[in-house]
Amino acid sequence: QPRVFSGVQPTGNLHLGNYLGAIANFVPLQDEMPAIYCVVDLHAITAKHDADGLAGVTREVTAAYLAAGIDPAKAIIFNQSQVKEHAELAWIFNCVARMGWLNRMTQFKEKAGKNRENASVGLFAYPTLMAADILAYRATHVPVGDDQKQHLELTRDVAQKFNNDFAERIVELGLGVDNPNPNPELPDQLYFPLTEPIIAGPATRIMSLRDGTKKMSKSDPSDLSRINLKDTAEDIAKKIRKAKTDPEPLPSEMEGLKDRPEAENLVGIFAALSGLSREQVLADFAGQPFSVFKPALADLAVEKLAPITGEMNRLVADPGHIDAVLRDGAERAAAIAEPVLKDVRRICGFLECR
Numbered sequence: 001q002p003r004v005f006s007g008v009q010p011t012g013n014l015h016l017g018n019y020l021g022a023i024a025n026f027v028p029l030q031d032e033m034p035a036i037y038c039v040v041d042l043h044a045i046t047a048k049h050d051a052d053g054l055a056g057v058t059r060e061v062t063a064a065y066l067a068a069g070i071d072p073a074k075a076i077i078f079n080q081s082q083v084k085e086h087a088e089l090a091w092i093f094n095c096v097a098r099m100g101w102l103n104r105m106t107q108f109k110e111k112a113g114k115n116r117e118n119a120s121v122g123l124f125a126y127p128t129l130m131a132a133d134i135l136a137y138r139a140t141h142v143p144v145g146d147d148q149k150q151h152l153e154l155t156r157d158v159a160q161k162f163n164n165d166f167a168e169r170i171v172e173l174g175l176g177v178d179n180p181n182p183n184p185e186l187p188d189q190l191y192f193p194l195t196e197p198i199i200a201g202p203a204t205r206i207m208s209l210r211d212g213t214k215k216m217s218k219s220d221p222s223d224l225s226r227i228n229l230k231d232t233a234e235d236i237a238k239k240i241r242k243a244k245t246d247p248e249p250l251p252s253e254m255e256g257l258k259d260r261p262e263a264e265n266l267v268g269i270f271a272a273l274s275g276l277s278r279e280q281v282l283a284d285f286a287g288q289p290f291s292v293f294k295p296a297l298a299d300l301a302v303e304k305l306a307p308i309t310g311e312m313n314r315l316v317a318d319p320g321h322i323d324a325v326l327r328d329g330a331e332r333a334a335a336i337a338e339p340v341l342k343d344v345r346r347i348c349g350f351l352e353c354r
């Protein structure tokens with residue numbers, strides 16, 4: 001049956017891209033199907049992490065979920081490390097996924113950079129843990145930003161290979177469900193669903209304010225590259241004022257943004273925050289210089305983000321409440337994932353002696 005799963009890493013500096021590309025899209029889905037929103041702290045240790053700060057950042061991401069409107073009475077909110085089935089299933093998937101599949105992952109190439117020999121094995125295996133996060137709940141839908149598309153394709157490949165490799169045992173043990181989209185390459189009975197990405201909403205890929213060819217990221221060393229959910233009105237105004245642009249005024253048509261990635265990004269952010277189409281934004285600002293457009297964008301960003309920032313700050317001041325939400329969520333998540341792992345152990349054929 002349908003179920004949505006998604007996650008955000010507690011790596012600090014939650015930004016506008018995380019909000020518009022992911023968290024804001026989580027909210028309406030909680031009314032459409034059972035939903036699980038995870039703070040993926042096991043992913044946050046794949047690169048050098050600050051152990052002293054991890055708990056605080058985990059609470060901050062939780063606060064952002066709540067401030068954005070995710071309701072813990074509807075959706076499950078928890079942190080990944082508290083449900084051990086994620087790590088267990090990730091190991092099994094490490095034995096299903098192929099080196100060649102992981103070698104093609106662009107996120108690993110970007111994050112490891114030139115120093116690949118020194119990247120952690122965990123950073124390389126990040127996508128199999130992500131597949132485990134999703135499939136431990138047999139989730140069917142995953143809302144994410146555009147950058148995660150490739151990892152979701154890998155999740156489908158892992159599910160498909162597991163379903164194929166163990167097709168007979170899945171049927172023998174009576175654990176399969178009818179494949180909703182029968183396909184000659186797949187058995188009629190599947191254990192894991194072939195998860196669909198939901199890459200939707202007004203801004204699936206917000207770019208860095210300093211470089212229109214790079215996505216806005218928590219891990220970008222330049223704080224000027226992103227608008228953080230915790231930024232003050234002054235920070236936001238300053239970052240937009242300093243955002244890289246070109247000297248041309250805004251065009252009247254989308255055509256005129258071709259080969260102007262920074263200008264296109266700012267217009268896209270304005271459109272996403274205002275709910276207008278990019279065409280409408282250009283119609284309103286055609287011929288105007290950035291000295292006019294940028295202050296308007298800064299005012300709009302402050303207007304939209306200030307309520308969320310205020311609510312996040314209020315929530316973070318009461319860690320007891322956040323921890324109670326996470327504790328309850330972890331129990332509800334474990335109640336779903338434990339029986340899945342029990343099935344998976346039987347499918348894999350492990351001797352059960354306790």
Ligand code: ATP
Pocket residue numbers: 007008009010011017018019020021022143144145146147148203204205206207215216217218219220
């Ligand atoms: P990091 O640099 O640590 O990887 P990140 O900014 O990429 O941080 P993640 O926690 O990896 O954030 O991703 C959380 C969600 O936010 C994912 O669904 C991801 O696709 C989405 N996302 C991240 N950056 C952007 C962006 N610039 N535009 C739209 N969505 C984004």
Ligand code: MG
Pocket residue numbers: none
């Ligand atoms: Mg990321």
